[in-house]
Amino acid sequence: MKIAIPVDEKNLESSVCVSFGRAPYFLVYDTETKGSEFIDNTAETSTGGAGIKAAQIIVDNKANALLTPRCGQNAADVIKAADIKIYKTTFSSIKDNLAAFTDGKLPILEEIHAGFHGHAGN
Template identity: 40%
Template sequence: MKVAICAQGTHLDAPMDLRFGRCPYFVVADPQTGEWEHVPNPGPGAAGGAGIQAAQLMIKLKVDAVITGRLGPNAMEVLKKAGIKVYEGTVGTVRQNLEAYRQNRLPLLTQPNAPGGHKP
């Protein structure tokens, strides 16, 4: 089981980043074992399609769920098709959001909650 949390830094106590496509890092954690690692997001450097690119990364990392604040329509479409669940996190640290996820306190996101990003 792997969960990716949008993060402003490289560890569990970094603040969560509410953006999906343009958050600088993902902290990828196993909620059962507590093991985790950080993965840089290629999105912030993209002129367009950051959300799509980040969604592709989620597929490559074989995560089961994503915790983010906002998600646009393109990224949502990709994650849905890939069968990756999206949960809406809140302001706080990565650790706090992971804990909230473990306790089933994060709402499941099934529709995009942000407009499409920067177009080419």
């Protein structure tokens, strides 16, 4: 299966990016081939709706799971509509998260925040 992670730099030693929509890159890791590919997040420079565009990129790259520290409502709606599961990263290192994911130790991301434009305060 293919796993996507927002990352700060284009290498496996990089840390997980704290933001999903405005992460500079996504790592797409293939658990079968152990191959990794870094894709540019063209949503990074969007003035608005970055989460939606970033999520579209994840979907278009045919990821089966997304590992992220947090995720906005709009982005989560896109990801879920594509039947991609969202897991919460628990380490800052990419490798630790991948290992934890493989061991089934990463929790499903429960708290979806309101996002830049939505529903805050309700």
